[in-house]
Structures are given as C-alpha cells and as structure tokens.
Amino acid sequence: MTAVAPLAPGRVAAEAAGRLGDLAAAALWADAGDAAQVVRRLAAPPPDRRWTALVTPGLDGVVFASVGRDGGGHLDLVAVDPAAQGRGLGRALVGAAEEWLRAEGATEARFAGNPPCYGWPGIDVRYTPAACLAESRGYERYRVAWNMTADLVTGWHPASWDQDADLERLAEAGVAVAAAAPEERAAVSAFVREQWNDRWAWEAEQATGCHYAVRDAEILGFAAWGSRPNWFGPMGTAEAARGLGVGRVLLRRCLAEQAAAGLRRVEIGWVGPLRFYSRAVAARAERVFWLYRRPLD
Structure with a gap:
C-alpha cells in the first residue's frame, strides 16, 4: 500500500512548488509551461475554500482536492x-483524496474544476492515463467542457482591429x-459578485488585466485575463447592456493586452458561447475535457 500524506500549504507555496509544477506539467498539456503557477494558485484559493494537497514519498505524485460550495468533492489536479x-500511485492518491473528502462531509467526488482554482475543468481527453484511472475507480462521465484557442498571429490580430470605430459606436x-485601475478593482468585483457569483468576483480581483464598461456611472460589463498567463476569462455583460457589442470590445481589449505582453496564443477557458468567440476573435474549439463523478458511499 503506497503511503500518501498531506503537504503543508506553506510548503506547497515554497520549496515544493517547483517540483509539483514539474509533475503538473505532465497533466496540463497545452499550458504545461505555467504548471508551477497553477500549483501556486491551487495552494492560494479564496479564504473560505476547504482543500488539501496529498503527496507520495519523494514527491513523485500529487493530488489536490477541495470541497465545493455545494458540498461536492473535487479532484482539482492529479499528477x-x-x-x-x-x-x-495514481490510485493511491485518488483513494486518499476520496477519504479526505468523506471526512469533510462530501457525498460525491468529481474530476471537475472547482472554480476559481483548479488544474483543469475536467480530464483532458488526451490525458488517457487519467481517464483510465477515473473509470477504473467507478467514475462516470456526465458532462463535456471545451476550451477555445485564439491565435493572435495567424488568426485574429489586435493590429487589424479598428478600436476607435467600436468605441465611437x-x-x-x-x-x-x-x-480597471487597482483602486477600481473592488467596484468591478462587487458588480461581478452581484451579477454572477463570488468565484468570478475573486478572479476579477486577482486577474492580471481587467477591463470594464460603464454608463452613467453604472458598470455594465467586465472581462479579465491572467488566471494563467495565456488564459482569458471570466467575462460577462449585464442584461441591460446585451446587444450593444460590449462583450466583443472588452474581449478584444484583453486579447490586445495579452498580445502586447508577448502572447501568441490565448486560451479561453470553460467556454459557453462558442459562436461568440469564433466570430469575435476567430477562436476555435481545441481542448476537450470529460467531467467525471462518483458517489462517496
């Protein structure tokens, strides 16, 4: 029986972050270069998040697990x-995570992202060992999630955008x-919390870049980027402003900022409206994730 033990949060953020980032890189595919940052973010979630990091001896395997707001258990990253x-080792890590989740009162375990801090929305369909591991432990597939890619070199490019025309309209x-200037982030975050949820509000406040739309001193929409350097989101427009093209302008402003930071490709995480992103920035659906779950009897 493989021994699995909890890793102290402070150690995750310090001496173990690099090593766990190396492991995470094997499980993150397109954003493997940001794996160390993903690990640090998993280890610094919102203050009300219940979570743990469990590792095998020698740090050759790790699982991050957490409890969602609905009480469900999440395996946020296994590597x-x-x-x-x-x-x-994978089976031992998942089994230990399930035991921890049971002790925390969870009645279900999921290979599904627990926003706003997770390694993946589900299991990347290319990560065959993880899918086999989930199914061997009795998990069932219950949903599919997509990420889209905006290519800022061969696809839509900020230099081709007549921003002045859109701003005039x-x-x-x-x-x-x-x-959003630093002193404005709290107001944008409050808007996001009121219109959507605490998870998006936390991401808007923590984001590298954040843009917003306003009319008569009332915020109407927002878009953020930088939860990982090459990721865009979240973004939302209040119902009162839909149909004005606010979302397209905010999206393009964020991508222009990411291009100025040297990014050539931007990943749009856990996408809802495929058609909107395809038309606005020629994004294409590229990463597919299976979401799995099983009851914790």
Whole structure:
C-alpha cells in the first residue's frame, strides 16, 4: 500500500512548488509551461475554500482536492511522475483524496474544476492515463467542457482591429470602456459578485488585466485575463447592456493586452458561447475535457 500524506500549504507555496509544477506539467498539456503557477494558485484559493494537497514519498505524485460550495468533492489536479507510473500511485492518491473528502462531509467526488482554482475543468481527453484511472475507480462521465484557442498571429490580430470605430459606436449609446485601475478593482468585483457569483468576483480581483464598461456611472460589463498567463476569462455583460457589442470590445481589449505582453496564443477557458468567440476573435474549439463523478458511499 503506497503511503500518501498531506503537504503543508506553506510548503506547497515554497520549496515544493517547483517540483509539483514539474509533475503538473505532465497533466496540463497545452499550458504545461505555467504548471508551477497553477500549483501556486491551487495552494492560494479564496479564504473560505476547504482543500488539501496529498503527496507520495519523494514527491513523485500529487493530488489536490477541495470541497465545493455545494458540498461536492473535487479532484482539482492529479499528477504522477512519468518515471513512477504503473506502480499504483495514481490510485493511491485518488483513494486518499476520496477519504479526505468523506471526512469533510462530501457525498460525491468529481474530476471537475472547482472554480476559481483548479488544474483543469475536467480530464483532458488526451490525458488517457487519467481517464483510465477515473473509470477504473467507478467514475462516470456526465458532462463535456471545451476550451477555445485564439491565435493572435495567424488568426485574429489586435493590429487589424479598428478600436476607435467600436468605441465611437459605444459612445453613441452612452457607454465607455476602460482598464480597471487597482483602486477600481473592488467596484468591478462587487458588480461581478452581484451579477454572477463570488468565484468570478475573486478572479476579477486577482486577474492580471481587467477591463470594464460603464454608463452613467453604472458598470455594465467586465472581462479579465491572467488566471494563467495565456488564459482569458471570466467575462460577462449585464442584461441591460446585451446587444450593444460590449462583450466583443472588452474581449478584444484583453486579447490586445495579452498580445502586447508577448502572447501568441490565448486560451479561453470553460467556454459557453462558442459562436461568440469564433466570430469575435476567430477562436476555435481545441481542448476537450470529460467531467467525471462518483458517489462517496
């Protein structure tokens, strides 16, 4: 039986972050280069998040688990060193995570992202060992999630965008857009919390870049980027402003900022409206995730 033990949160953020980032890189595919940052973010979630990091001896395997707001259990990231695979470490890690979740009162375990801090929305369909592990432990697939990619070199490019025309059109409707200064983040976050949820509000406040639309001192929409350097989101427009083209302008402003930061491709996480992103920035659906769950009897 493989020994699995909890890793102190402070250690995750310090000495173990690099090593766990190396492991996570094997499980994150397109954003493997940001794996160390993903690990640090998993270890610094909103203050009310109940979570744990469990590791095998020698740090050759890790699982991050957490409890969602609905009481469901989440396996936010599972990774095993390729050199150590085939020895049952993944099963031991998932089993230990399930025991921890039961002790926390969860009645279901899910391979599904627990926003706003997670390694993946589900299991990347290309990560075959993880899908096999989930199914071997009795998990069932219950949903599919997509990420889209906006190619800022061969696809839509900020240099081709006539921003002035869009800004003039919005101005005629009494709408202005701006980058959220640090002292404005709290107001944007409060708007997001009121219109959507605490998870998006936390992401808007923590984001590298955040833009918003306003009319008569009332915020109408927002868009953020930088939960991972090459990721865009979340974004939302209040019902009163839908149909004005606010979302497209905010999205493009964020992508222009990411392009200025040197990014050539931007990943749009856990997408809802495929058609909107396809038309606005020529994004394409590229990453597919299976979401799994099983009851914790």
